[in-house]
Each structure stands twice: as structure tokens, then as C-alpha cells.
Amino acid sequence: MSGKPKLHYCNARGRMESIRWLLAAAGVEFEEEFIETKEDLEKLRNDGVLLFQQVPMVEIDGMKMVQTRAILSYIAAKYNLYGKDLKERAWIDMYVEGTTDLMGMIMYLPFQPADTKEKNLALIIERATTRYFPVYEKALKDHGHDYLVGNKLSWADIHLLEAILMTEECKPDILSAFPLLQAFKGRICNVPTIKKFLQPGSQRKPPTDEKFVAVVRKIFNI
Numbered sequence: 001m002s003g004k005p006k007l008h009y010c011n012a013r014g015r016m017e018s019i020r021w022l023l024a025a026a027g028v029e030f031e032e033e034f035i036e037t038k039e040d041l042e043k044l045r046n047d048g049v050l051l052f053q054q055v056p057m058v059e060i061d062g063m064k065m066v067q068t069r070a071i072l073s074y075i076a077a078k079y080n081l082y083g084k085d086l087k088e089r090a091w092i093d094m095y096v097e098g099t100t101d102l103m104g105m106i107m108y109l110p111f112q113p114a115d116t117k118e119k120n121l122a123l124i125i126e127r128a129t130t131r132y133f134p135v136y137e138k139a140l141k142d143h144g145h146d147y148l149v150g151n152k153l154s155w156a157d158i159h160l161l162e163a164i165l166m167t168e169e170c171k172p173d174i175l176s177a178f179p180l181l182q183a184f185k186g187r188i189c190n191v192p193t194i195k196k197f198l199q200p201g202s203q204r205k206p207p208t209d210e211k212f213v214a215v216v217r218k219i220f221n222i
């Protein structure tokens with residue numbers, strides 16, 4: 001058995017994408033086993049490897065981890081991306097939960113009916129620009145550092161960059177009123193491991209399209 005973490009999920013972003021981002025940013029190579037049919041998911045369930053019968057599931061360090069947040073926290077702590085003390089960790093958690101809420105809105109967008117999609121897209125843009133981005137812009141302004149927490153790259157920065165790129169897919173000029181976030185984006189995109197993950201051919205997944213929504217609906221009955 002190789003020492004690489006093995007990720008079990010669909011060949012899509014969904015709830016696994018932030019895990020891919022964090023591993024890639026930490027410079028950790030990983031393998032992926034894609035769930036392509038309902039039967040693939042049933043097999044994992046019948047094998048008894050899904051604690052709550054759900055994915056994402058990540059095989060790492062002899063564990064079969066489930067629950068996205070638990071997996072992410074483990075990786076962040078293991079690879080020194082989770083602050084130097086409890087207070088830094090608390091800030092990282094707050095920032096990460098904020099970006100998770102924003103990304104959650106975007107993640108469910110392709111699954112919504114056409115008539116509510118437009119309204120929700122407008123809500124995402126409003127929330128990004130009036131609730132979430134101002135917080136990160138102010139944090140960077142107030143402490144004047146390159147990174148959100150502790151003057152050092154953390155899970156909070158990696159998660160925020162993922163959220164920024166996702167919101168830019170909704171509205172390309174969404175950062176126009178946020179100069180420090182624009183500079184932040186440029187800096188974090190240039191972290192060598194992240195730069196590599198952003199290159200074509202990496203394990204980063206494309207935006208969820210209609211074809212994929214149909215596959216996911218079938219596998220997960222949603």
C-alpha cells in the first residue's frame with residue numbers, strides 16, 4: 001500500500017474539492033478513487049468503510065476518515081496550516097467557516113431549478129461583496145500582513161483563495177472593490193504548491209455542469 005492519502009468521491013468538486021485544495025497546498029500527493037455509479041457507492045457502504053454511509057471519505061494514516069470538516073482539520077493540523085496556538089486556530093476556524101458558508105451557496109447553485117437560480121446567483125454576489133469579502137479585506141488592512149492569520153500561510157488563506165476563484169466564476173470582476181484581496185489572490189496563487197494545483201492537468205476539478213448534476217442526482221438520490 002502506498003503512503004499517499006486516497007480520496008473516495010465523485011470526479012467532481014462537491015464536498016471533496018476543499019480537501020483536494022488543502023492537500024495540494026500542503027504539497028501532499030494523493031490518489032483518487034471515483035464513485036461513478038450508485039453501485040460504486042453501495043459497494044463502499046457494504047464494505048463498512050463509511051462511518052455514516054456518506055462520502056467524502058479519505059484513507060489517511062490508517063484511518064478511513066469521513067465528515068469534510070474533520071478531514072480538513074486533520075490535514076490542516078498535520079501539515080502545520082492551523083495556527084501556532086488556540087487563538088490563531090480560533091481565527092482560522094472563523095474565517096474558514098465564513099468561506100465555507102459562501103462556497104456552500106455556490107456549490108448548490110447548479111442543483112437548483114432555473115427560476116430560483118438567478119435569484120440565488122444575485123444573493124451569492126451580494127453576500128460575497130457585502131458580508132464576506134469586506135471582513136477579509138479589513139483583516140488584511142488592519143494587520144498589514146500577507147496572510148490572514150499569524151503572518152504565515154494557513155488553511156484560512158487556502159480556503160479563501162478557493163472561495164475567491166469560485167465567486168469569480170459567478171462574476172469575473174467581483175473583487176473590483178477589494179484591492180487588498182486582489183493582491184492577496186495574486187500572492188496566494190503564487191505559492192509554488194498552489195501555482196502547480198492551478199495548472200491544467202492537476203487534480204483540481206472544473207465547475208459543476210448540467211451533465212454532472214444529472215450523474216450526482218442519480219448516485220446520491222438528490
Ligand code: IBG
Binds near residue numbers: 014015054
Ligand atoms: N456532513 C457530511 C460532510 O460534511 O462530509 C455530509 C456528507 C454528504 O452529504 N455527502 C453526500 C452523501 O454521501 C455526498 S455529497 N450523500 C448520501 C447520503 O446518504 O447522505 C453530495 C453533494 C454534491 C454536490 I456531489 C453538492 C452538494 C452535495
